Amino acid sequence: MTARHFLLDTDLTSAEQAAVLDLADGYKARRRAPGPADRPLAGRSVALLFEKPSTRTRLSFDVGVAELGGHPVVIDAASTQLGRGETIEDTAAVLSRYVDAIVVRTFAQERLERLAAAANVPVINALSDHAHPCQALADLQTIRERRGGLAGLTLTYLGDGNNVAHSLLLAGALAGMRVHVASPPGYEPFEQVVRHANEIGAATGGEALVMHDALEAAAGADVLYTDVWASMGQEGESDSRSLVFQPYQLDEKAVEAAKPDVLVLHCLPAHRELEISGSVLDGPHSAVFDQAENRLHAQKALLSLLFAAEAGVAEAGTGGTGAGGADAAR
Structure with missing residues (x-):
């Protein structure tokens, strides 16, 4: 199955965007009393790869993945082989063997797109120099x-x-x-x-x-x-x-x-x-x-969409392979 990426805002349709916001509101309302359906990432791991400093993005994704039932794996790029020159493509290929999605905070949009092209799991733009869609x-x-x-x-x-x-x-x-x-x-x-x-x-x-x-x-x-x-x-x-x-x-x-x-x-x-x-x-x-708190809820909803875990959200469209990011960054 081809992975669904979120590299730019336009990787969602208007209908999908509205559905994600609806789902985010639901997650927010139920946060202290979640039901079984609020853990769609149970048994899954998500890599959180940071090549730039972060507070809100790192914490909201870390907590969000855990609240969805998944295992967040926070990676400081400087302490990995990326810091010693391993290519982003090789890193993407390896991570795809270990985790079910990759969240990336990086520099150039082109670097993000290269990683997504080499990955076979969903890749999420947690900030690039070009866009901050989350x-x-x-x-x-x-x-x-x-x-x-x-x-x-x-x-x-x-x-x-x-x-x-x-x-x-x-x-x-x-x-x-x-x-x-x-x-x-x-x-x-x-x-x-x-x-x-x-x-x-x-x-x-x-x-x-x-x-x-x-x-x-x-x-x-x-x-x-x-x-x-x-x-x-x-x-x-x-x-x-x-x-x-x-x-x-x-x-x-x-x-x-x-x-x-x-x-x-x-x-x-x-x-x-x-x-x-x-x-x-x-x-x-x-x-x-x-606004800062809502990073948590909106990202939980986005992850649910990308994992096709919520009925009515994944059905809203099949676009969004990351090509929009490439078009807009040129």
Whole structure:
């Protein structure tokens, strides 16, 4: 059987995305009183391969696999033969003999795709330089549980057009949302990702728009979202980026420009008084810790889909072999 991978947000159809969110809500509601059907990974092992540091992703997948009845195998790539030059293809082939799925946090999207091509078990993108699709699923779950739905909502992202912005554009389009990204010139999300999101939005009612004025983008927004200005590997640019991105801080002015009941999100870790003011991060509009918790529930639902363990979820479609990641990364 060909393995089902999740390398990019568009490896789910719109219907599958909604079904995963429904399942995630169920897992969340039943977490302290799970039933037999809530352990679809019983007898299975999942490798959690980390080539980048992690807190939320590592813990949420570790706990999530265990709560689904499986055995999480956390692997620090630096302490394996990957750190001594073994190819990603050989690593994928070996891991496929030991485990039932591979969760990977890595650098280039191309590296992730090479691993998936050589694996015969599901591979999940736990973050690459190009996308962060598991984060976007948790974001959508958080928005939906606060707003009751997703279609037609406007999410405004302020800051660097990075992997998180890419996933919000694609996942938001699948959900029928309007995703507006405000970035400084030269730091916008990839044009091909924006184009892809608008192609999806033509069928779902979604929209992707890139802007340069932060307050204009925040005007009337249902959700305001930001991320760090210097991602992992860009630490040497922190000082210069702080100057360029200062007008894009998610602060009280941005909140005032948005809708009165605007929801504030940040994928964490946050740098208070840089990309977000402390008063907003800790304020009444913030849902950042619900958002962090929902990583656990959304990823449990995703794993259930990939293992075809929940009736009605796996039936939603047969697409998603990882090709979407290759198309969007080019």
